[in-house]
Amino acid sequence: MSGRAAFLDRDGTINEKAPEGDYVTTPERFRFLDGAEQAVRMLAGDGWRVVVVTNQRGVALGRMTLDDVDRVNACMAHLPIAGVFVCPHERDSCDCRKPGTGLFEQARAALPEIEFGRSVVIGDAESDMLAGRAIGARTFRVGPPPMPSLLDVARSLVSGSDA
Numbered sequence: 001m002s003g004r005a006a007f008l009d010r011d012g013t014i015n016e017k018a019p020e021g022d023y024v025t026t027p028e029r030f031r032f033l034d035g036a037e038q039a040v041r042m043l044a045g046d047g048w049r050v051v052v053v054t055n056q057r058g059v060a061l062g063r064m065t066l067d068d069v070d071r072v073n074a075c076m077a078h079l080p081i082a083g084v085f086v087c088p089h090e091r092d093s094c095d096c097r098k099p100g101t102g103l104f105e106q107a108r109a110a111l112p113e114i115e116f117g118r119s120v121v122i123g124d125a126e127s128d129m130l131a132g133r134a135i136g137a138r139t140f141r142v143g144p145p146p147m148p149s150l151l152d153v154a155r156s157l158v159s160g161s162d163a
């Protein structure tokens with residue numbers, strides 16, 4: 001059980017994503033999606049190691065600093081999240097920007113009990129799904145209705161009905 005990580009994307013999965021081409025640059029712009037906090041607590045309570053993996057290209061574009069990203073991530077500090085891993089780089093300039101797997105490798109280096117093969121990746125983008133498949137995890141795509149929400153996925157994982 002301890003080897004299971006639930007890797008969560010941030011924008012569009014946990015919180016409302018900014019309009020296309022824009023970024024969540026300040027805590028004032030961070031708004032949880034309905035049920036997201038409950039979902040994180042439910043997963044952690046069920047023994048999942050909850051890890052956030054997020055692309056924040058706005059840093060490379062000069063729209064915000066890494067400190068800004070930290071301040072936004074602090075909006076999740078009250079939740080049982082084991083780690084938040086950020087790619088601040090431009091497209092094609094690193095191996096951590098999803099669909100690359102670098103953020104997941106960083107998480108496993110920090111939390112060595114994580115087993116990718118027992119883990120899940122939950123996100124709203126194809127890049128999340130590709131990264132999840134690349135590490136051999138199960139993947140779950142979330143989004144606005146009729147797509148499932150993070151809470152829907154959490155419920156299915158906790159009840160075991162996805163098995």
Ligand SMILES: [Mg+2]
Binds near residue numbers: 010011012123
């Ligand atoms: Mg997203």
Ligand SMILES: [Zn+2]
Binds near residue numbers: 088093094095097
């Ligand atoms: Zn990167």
